[in-house]
Amino acid sequence: MLFTDAKFVYFLLVVFALFYIKPLKKYQTQILIAASLLFYYFNSTTFLILLLFSASMNVLFSWLITNSNSFKTRKTFVTIGITLNVLVLVFFKYGLMLVSTFTNETSEVYNFFMIMGLPIGISFYTFEGISLLFDTYKARNSPGYKPVKQNFFTHVKNVFLFISFFPHLIAGPILRANHFFPQIETKHIKNINWQYCFRKLVLGFFLKLVVANNLQYFTAWLQSPAMDNLSSLTLFVLILGFTFQLFADFAGYSYIALGLAGLFGYQLEENFDYPFVSSSLSELWRRWHITLSSFLRYYVYTNLLGGGRRGKVVSLINIFLTMVLAGLWHGSKWSFAIWGSIHGSALVIEHLIKKGTKSWGFTKVRNVLGWVISYFFVIVPCMALFRFPTLQGAIDYAILFLNNTDYKDDYRLITYLCLYSSPIVLMHLLYKYKNTRPVHYVFNKADYLVYGPMLFFIVVNGAQSSPFIYFNF
Amino acid sequence: MIKRSVLFAIALLLLYAAYVSYGNAVPVSQHQWQDNTIRTQNYSYTDSLHKKDVIIGTSLTAMMEPNTLPGDVYMLVYPGMSVVNGIITLKENNIAPKYIFIEENAVLKPVNTDFNDYIFGDIHFYSKKYFPFLRDCYQPVGQAAGFVERHSAARVQFFSDWIFNPVLRVFQSNPKATIDKEAHYRELKRRRNMVDTAALISSFTQLKNELKWLEDRGTRIYFYATPTHPDVFKCKQSKAVMDAFKKYFPPGKYNYFEIPDVSQYTQLHDQLHLDKPSAIRYARVFSKELNSARGH
Structure with a gap:
């Protein structure tokens, strides 16, 4: 159920x-x-x-x-x-x-x-x-x-x-x-905060039923031999689509959980805080699956491994080990450990770079660079390890992605992936520009302009119910 | 805020209903899964189709175009799912056709109960029956996709040809690395030669139970096998399936089409499904069998 x-x-x-x-x-x-x-x-x-x-x-x-x-x-x-x-x-x-x-x-x-x-x-x-x-x-x-x-x-x-x-x-x-x-x-x-519950439930069901459940039919192309003849661009959009699907699926579940708990008078902790606006990997882990990140930070990194108490080098080793454990938490396969190691290594490198370039200025340029490198060189490519059941599957994907540059792009597939991913991009853009006048007005005076269309899409464009991806974890 | 959101959603629903009813909305299928849904909804909501005889099959049968088969037969075929899903569709609609034709090849595919639950759940079934704009073929994203694709294809192509691919080519090894495409087929072949007796018994018991409902209502049942690659057609699993058919549905009591000469259909697009020319040729043979079975 x-x-x-x-x-x-x-x-x-x-x-x-x-x-x-x-x-x-x-x-x-x-x-x-x-x-x-x-x-x-x-x-x-x-x-x-x-x-x-x-x-x-x-x-x-x-x-x-x-x-x-x-x-x-x-x-x-x-x-x-x-x-x-x-x-x-x-x-x-x-x-x-x-x-x-x-x-x-x-x-x-x-x-x-x-x-x-x-x-x-x-x-x-x-x-x-x-x-x-x-x-x-x-x-x-x-x-x-x-x-x-x-x-x-x-x-x-x-x-x-x-x-x-x-x-x-x-x-x-x-x-x-x-x-x-x-x-x-x-x-x-009488103490139920109905507006809070309504917001969480509508957003949660929208993300799950409209975005994640529809994207899954298109990201199903990410398997052999279906993907063998797809172009590099199509393969890239597919893995990007899978990243959004994973977010919509899990964030959707979390928002529904928050809304349901609210109906019984309990307030659970937020699990997502617009992760795709993060300008670095460390920021991403403060915004994605927040309750797991804070659990690992407090119980594993700080209390079990000793955090940064034993010097800088040990602290970096501890970050790496915590991320390997985070990878293994996600699944009982060695490919998840590799996923965790890549994230751990990237976090260590990021810490070293940040320390070395602290006094350089150009904060905006560095943030944009950090965003591009974090997403397009670490997060999105690593999603292949999440998507494929075996390590060989992820390696095959990488080979096809690099080599299928001469294949014809599948515009239909790309169009659907972009259309179903667009709400995620839009919600992050709205968050990013939340302090501008029009966005501020919508969220404070006319938020029905956001929740009304979401309700409409749940009714008209919701896909068949399917298990949440994180049930496997 | 809640009241306003609900009212705004209702207003959007009314506008959309008007667009579907009076605008130029055309039914659109977004993906294979939705094809199955739309096919089932069409069958369930169109009374004139209930008089037709029915073919129940999987992707193997779906390779034949409906217009290459007799017009008084409806193809209730479900790529990626089981033939039992087709029988459940008939039961849910309380329709027992005069003749049904059931594909034998992929009978071991597990039944997808979620699919029938989605279509025949009370809320979904009746809301989509009486409000056609809620049917899957009229989803707004499907309606918008064609327009978006037409207006963005050139830009996507420009980006792909002049920015994305040239950058990627810098990272290509020389010679290009390749993947072992045959590995997938080797694995499939290995699996096809494994016979899971428990799964076989369970699939046939379920098929027999589901068919009883139709038999009790006087439906005449025919079984047929579509041609596939000779290696697949003669593998251990296929042989076990054919033997099980004879055991659970004995010839004489049940009717069988002639086994196709697989050597006639060597053009296959993935070692399993017929390609277009083969499907057209097979459809001619199949149509003759359909007509002679029904005394036409």
Whole structure:
């Protein structure tokens, strides 16, 4: 059951009605947990038990950390808890990749992992579990710690809701415990910010149904042998189209998640902040999949690897390692590790160049150059590693792109790719020029001129519902 | 703000409905997937088509142009999907034609339930039935694409010939690197020689169950195989499929067209599908079979 399925609308209406109905108000948390587990059951029947196990494990360890008076015991509990989370992730997500590296396709172990498949949303709820344990541990160790009196049952409810809340369960945004827990309280229908929810939902459905779901039929040409006879320009526009499709698909999901959470009185963190206006790679990672970037920055780069505390060289190595992990987070294939390494190396080079050219001036020229180099030499070419299931596929694409200069351009394909990508370009241009008078007027006085046409296109030009790309991650 | 946005959207919808009804809107298909959707919507919403006999097939059959076949037969063919999708379309419309002709070759292709859910979901089906401007063939982007393409092709060509390609040529190696185009076909050949018995049983059980609905309503069912490359036609998987047809749908109780002489159709555009001249030649043979089956 996807957010874009008609069935989901019925599901949402029932949950919404039960959630705000007066006699059931004191069971709001339980209603959301039950609805979330049901939602997960519809999407991945087999792995519901794994979700329950993961949530229970984090309930137990966070409870033990909170109620332990010895620093040493707390450290032991947080280490065991985080290790268990990582082991679950490695086993279920990376098992097949590791086994296929060391054994052949006919081995029984390989078949076991092949049949098992990937539990939907595991990367998201495992990271949330890690965040919960680490934040609890940090808070418990802080000098000004004030114990919150709550019984075990309330703790179970809160943790289960934090991990399984259905708007973010399958593809994020990745929640931080210290941001979500303070919001758990009785909610009232009169407090819903309808305009906020409407904006997020309309934008989300527009990006997913109109942009991403339509682009997917054209970017399907990016496979062998269909792409073998396409011209270099057509191949370039295709990979550019795939970049926009990926953005529209994931940003669309995130906006819908924000809007849905808003209907239940919860505010989730923004996941995208107009990433295509970034003038450098480091800025891009502050604007694209923000909750993952900030998770990696805080928990992996700063707390696990030590950040920049051990000198400049170690700091650059840490940036590289964090990006390799970010690559692997996206998929259990070595091509994702290569993707992460390229981004990591590019980030390191960018840091060195920025440091060396700090005093040169020409900020505008440098920003434009940074934008061109980041997008056309790193981000867009690296998308081939995202698009193709094998490394060989990406290499074949690169060879065809460089060599098919004598082939005839496919104007029809290029036209459709450009038309369906144009809303993404337009929304970034509007953001870039948000302080000019006409754009400022539209967004402050007449935003129906933006949301009305989006609604129109959802009705008239929406494509068939299809799974979100990030479900695979 | 919400009320104004909704009202503005309704105003745009009304204007667009007027354009589709009274302007010069022509049905446009943007891609192969939409071809399938439009073909199904045409069939579902046009009563006169319900009297026709129906061919149910995949991309192999779709290589034949409809105008090369008898006019009283409708091609409910679905490139990229299963023949079962075609049978579901008939069931959803509650139509049992007098004769149906089902392609045998690609019967193992899995059914795409999302496709039928999209077309026959209550909201989609009825809104598009009663408001034709909402049908997929009238999507605004499809309507605009032709205009945009006509006005931008020259600029794209200029950019491609004078800027993009010359820059790329600087990076070309000498001699040019090449990809192993045959690898794809080798992999396909390897897969075609693998027989997944479980998938075979499941596909045929499903086909038999779906066909029962039509049989109960008196539809006469014919099976046919389209010509493909001899290597494909005689591979282990094809042989297993043909044997399974005889087992699940015994000749005598069910009708079969004569197996085509594949050596007559050697011109194929990708080692699988017939090319245009071959498709025209095969359509003549196929039309004769269609007519004789129906006693014409």
